[in-house]
Amino acid sequence: MSPLAPTDSKDTIIEITDEALTQLLILRDEEPEGDRLGLRLEVIAVPGEEFKYDLSFEIITQAAFTDEVRTIGEGDKKIKVIIPLQSFEHVNKATLDYSERQGLIIRNPNKPPLVAIEGLVNDDxxxxxxxxxxxxxxxxxxxxxxxxxxxxxxxxxxxxxxxxxxxxxxxxxxxxxxxxxxxxxxxxxxxxxxxxxxxxxxxxxxxxxxx
CATH class of the missing domain: 3.30.300.130 (Fe-S cluster assembly (FSCA))
Structure with a gap:
């Protein structure tokens, strides 16, 4: 799929639970010009290590031309999510959740690539x-x-x-x-x-x- 897909595409990149969406909207609305902000989700992938996630609010109109921008939620309870092109494959089909104990949590079925070392066996x-x-x-x-x-x-x-x-x-x-x-x-x-x-x-x- 093209990274320039429209924001109303039915394809799901990342799911956001109701609990996480509620928390994100609270945080967004506390920001200046909150109604102009979307959630930017960037994934940093280092071979052999866990994914690192950078979550921040960004003015939607400042998203890069190649960023994926999707609307999650409906009516007054919705938010636009901005995902850089290089992060798309790493976060595809992940779920953003929230708990009182851990805060915002990303449950991701994708894993970073393993460290490449010649001559190693890992399937025996x-x-x-x-x-x-x-x-x-x-x-x-x-x-x-x-x-x-x-x-x-x-x-x-x-x-x-x-x-x-x-x-x-x-x-x-x-x-x-x-x-x-x-x-x-x-x-x-x-x-x-x-x-x-x-x-x-x-x-x-x-x-x-x-x-």
Whole structure:
């Protein structure tokens, strides 16, 4: 579909729940010239890491020629959503929700591309075992600190390559967390894993420890 599709297109790019829409309208109406503003949603995709989202209000008429602009909602309860062309494929079919505890949340079925490292395998039995332990043991533990790891693949020597996201990304403690926690768990529970290597670009986090 052309990025210049009309704003009244029936195709859905992103869904906004009633709770999120109510909150967005409250925030928009608190802004000067709120009736001229739309919600700009930009996705920053870095290979191997979680998507980062930039939500802001923007004057609708200042949207770029190639931006997708869609109206979500009806009557007095509607808002225009502006999505830059480069973000379209990353946010397509996502849902913007709201909860009192977490605020605005984006539930996105799309995932950033994995880090490209030549020679890694991620579709064999060893990979399945690694991903199972990450999903049932490691990530639930890291979630308490707002973090998670993503499996990239393993090499012929049994070295498992992972990236870290959330609270672990950019933190000066994440290297220690990876080597002392995640590595120990994988080596103990998955025969064939000999070592863990962190391939996260921590220089893009809030507290980078290397660049």
């Amino acid at each position: 039995e060893l990979s399945a075992s690694i991903e199972a332990i990450i999903g049932t043991d490691i990530n639930p533990s890291l979630a308490a600190h707002g973090g998670f790891v993503t499996y990239v693949g393993h090499d012929e020597d049994g070295v498992a390559y992972l990236t870290m996201g959330g609270g672990c990304h950019g933190c000066s403690m994440s290297k220690m967390t990876m080597l002392e926690g995640v590595q120990t768990t994988l080596i103990e529970q998955v025969p064939g894993v000999t070592k863990v290597r962190d391939v996260t670009d921590h220089s893009t986090g809030a507290n980078p420890f290397y660049s």
